[in-house]
Amino acid sequence: MIITEITRNIHGEQITKRLDSLAIEWYESTKRIQRLRTAEGMDIAVKLLGNTSSLQDGDILYEDEEKIVVVTIKPCEVIHVKAIDFLRTAFVSSEIGNKHLPLFVEANELLMPYERSMYEWLTKQGFDPQRCERQLLHQLNANVDPKHHQKIKSSTKNIPLLINDKAFMNSQAPTAMKGD
Numbered sequence: 266m267i268i269t270e271i272t273r274n275i276h277g278e279q280i281t282k283r284l285d286s287l288a289i290e291w292y293e294s295t296k297r298i299q300r301l302r303t304a305e306g307m308d309i310a311v312k313l314l315g316n317t318s319s320l321q322d323g324d325i326l327y328e329d330e331e332k333i334v335v336v337t338i339k340p341c342e343v344i345h346v347k348a349i350d351f352l353r354t355a356f357v358s359s360e361i362g363n364k365h366l367p368l369f370v371e372a373n374e375l376l377m378p379y380e381r382s383m384y385e386w387l388t389k390q391g392f393d394p395q396r397c398e399r400q401l402l403h404q405l406n407a408n409v410d411p412k413h414h415q416k417i418k419s420s421t422k423n424i425p426l427l428i429n430d431k432a433f434m435n436s437q438a439p440t441a442m443k444g445d
Contacts, residue, residue: 289320347373358375
């Protein structure tokens, strides 16, 4: 069976038909073309092109009189960080992005697939990361063109930095404040 589009999601529906689960890993949800097998052994070829770019937990891929094939994202080991305040959340998110690691958001939590070096870095920075098993469902996506950095011709080298923090300004040496 070849699936080229997702018609709807099972969440919020009352289903009376037999459910056949297509369990996938979080990283398989963004693959546009792949061959998969359901829990009951049904072979499915997924070919998502155009507007439908990824599979979501609960997506219905196939339906007949007897059964429905539904996508299930498998839980995996994750790093869990509670979003404490805006500045610290922005700092963590920026660092994760700079390392090109996937980042997921669930309510006021940041989640990412477990990686030992990132877990240790977060611990050293005082973010109190927790290891647990969770589904990774809502990935943040910057939607940046891969050639974005090649297109930028300008630089921030000659733009003055204006800071109104007195504690910061008092800690700087007088030679560092040439822009005044």
